[in-house]
Amino acid sequence: MATLKDIARTLDLSITQVSRALNDHSDVSEETRLRVKEMAQAMNYHPNASARKLVSGRSGMVGLVVPQHRNIGQDGIFIEAVAGLSAQFSGRGMQFVLHIMAEHEPVLPVYQRLIGKAMLDGFVLIDPLDHDPRIDFLKKAGIAFVVHGRVGKAIDYPYFDIENEQLAYDLTSHLTARGHRCIALLNGISGRSYVTVRKQGYCRALRDAGAEELPHLHLGGEMDEANGLTHTIRLFSGDAPRPTAIVCGNVRLARGVYQALAALGLRVPTDVSVVAHDDELPSLRASAFFPALTVTKAPLRDSWEPLVDCLTGAIEGKPLATLQRIGSYTFIERNSVADAAMA
Amino acid sequence: MATLKDIARTLDLSITQVSRALNDHSDVSEETRLRVKEMAQAMNYHPNASARKLVSGRSGMVGLVVPQHRNIGQDGIFIEAVAGLSAQFSGRGMQFVLHIMAEHEPVLPVYQRLIGKAMLDGFVLIDPLDHDPRIDFLKKAGIAFVVHGRVGKAIDYPYFDIENEQLAYDLTSHLTARGHRCIALLNGISGRSYVTVRKQGYCRALRDAGAEELPHLHLGGEMDEANGLTHTIRLFSGDAPRPTAIVCGNVRLARGVYQALAALGLRVPTDVSVVAHDDELPSLRASAFFPALTVTKAPLRDSWEPLVDCLTGAIEGKPLATLQRIGSYTFIERNSVADAAMA
């Protein structure tokens, strides 16, 4: 375990000069710089991160805090986030701390504790709520963070997001353009910011098409196959007007919708058109549906690099404008949409 | 961000005494101890982990290093390990660092780098190989670690394991006791220690029953449904003697085996008996098979607590004998085994 002292002793330099050479200070001669770097490599020197953090305030470690829930092993977002973020941080020589909270533990004291230990340089926040207490808390604490998503209007923190309002508008207006007016939206768990803005985009498209918004056509909850199936059964079981088209928040919901429609003896797209947003989670391919599914596509895995870029930028004190990014999505028309039947 | 200095100034004590009070030194008066603890709580004091690590050598952080692979999001072991370990460490006020290596990155330099930064108190090792270089490396580095499994004979490091050799013996001899002699073993990826010892248990049971070991009846690879299916098709497609029973390394393989046998028009257990080891991964229930599957059961999730106990014990310098634990498994007979047909 080599230290600066070891290198300094060997090269007959002060530890100050060794430190300055390793950190490329301008007033170190090129000759000294090379000698020091070679010796450091030869001695397999790594700066002691604790010492460095104590002095410079930087440890090279960042955290992700997620709540424990029963279904955590099946949560595609969680798995993707953990694997993707960890790989990105590892690739930058940073360490990724994963903290899983007990199921009903209040979140802010957890952040307070982690911040209080002064170990982490910043946090990634995923799944933001419409009124997410974490954001104000971390801003007040003065610690770097980046949000996967956006909350509110006056956004003064780093984020990476896609245009969820617009993609829901595009999916819905694709259906209205084919004559559909009775369109269901299967959305996520309410209170999440992306869920809220997707509903806004859906409603805007209905308004633009002069269609009425019917409350029973907007259903939310965990976005999995089971809910896709049960929501669809519910939509076609009541006395209320039945949808001729369904917008699904993700491809897992769409899988459940396809299954339910088949069980009900309804055909896609002849009887009911279906569109979805596709995060491209690994276990599901929209193109593998029959009929193939029309989607807005934004691979979740493309989030991790810009998120990590923004967070490291925030840690380094880069200007906020460079730390707020919008990712693109692609509209891909396949075979799951037909004109509304004139019934 | 309160420090010892703040508390000391407020209570008119030295920082030494504050530190000693907070750490329950015996020569601090009870009155002083309480005053200090109350003030620390009132000021929301958390010891600076970097400072602590620098002095005491302990950060309260431990690491898990896993290689990136394409299927990481579907890897039940990985997901379980990450969620389970993280929750255990969080519950103990420790921080869990997850480091995902690039796909073909050599492993030892990664450990060297992490150790060199002097941030982590120890490591959890999962999925040990028969000749696992990590173990000797970490022993030489003098850093605490715990292994999920065992390697070799002279085991002088902390571990938590189950008796894989014995469970494979039990599953196989359950079949030999019912007259089966031509028994297949669908195992994991060779070179892993549990894979090696399970094969040993299987062979021992065959020997004890006077049955011949046929090499084509031992198949290995990723233990998923796809391989369960393809291995089974292969076993029943060649000219070599076909098995009358199959031992599966996990329940996912067994799912694939059931599917393949159904496709081949063979019945469980009338035509082919099937047994498996059940880690109780959340997405699969052995009892939900039809016919219900006979298993040795050892829930993977029961590993995390003892693993973490052993690692924290190792970090605290507890005697090795208390840090080597064997977990139990249960033999559960259900309906997937019948007597061998006298054909």
Added chain:
DNA sequence: GAAAAAATCCGAAACGTTTCGGAAAAGATA
């Protein structure tokens, strides 16, 4: 050769915590 300017280097202090080796205060005894 002397003085000034530029280049290179370094001592001291800081960061926040822990602990060794006393020092000081309090209590007990004659």
Added chain:
DNA sequence: TATCTTTTCCGAAACGTTTCGGATTTTTTC
């Protein structure tokens, strides 16, 4: 009250790194 013993407290130093504010060395100019 003085002395001895016990209890409580604390100054100094350490941990490894970074950087401020010089100090020293080398180079340039006259």
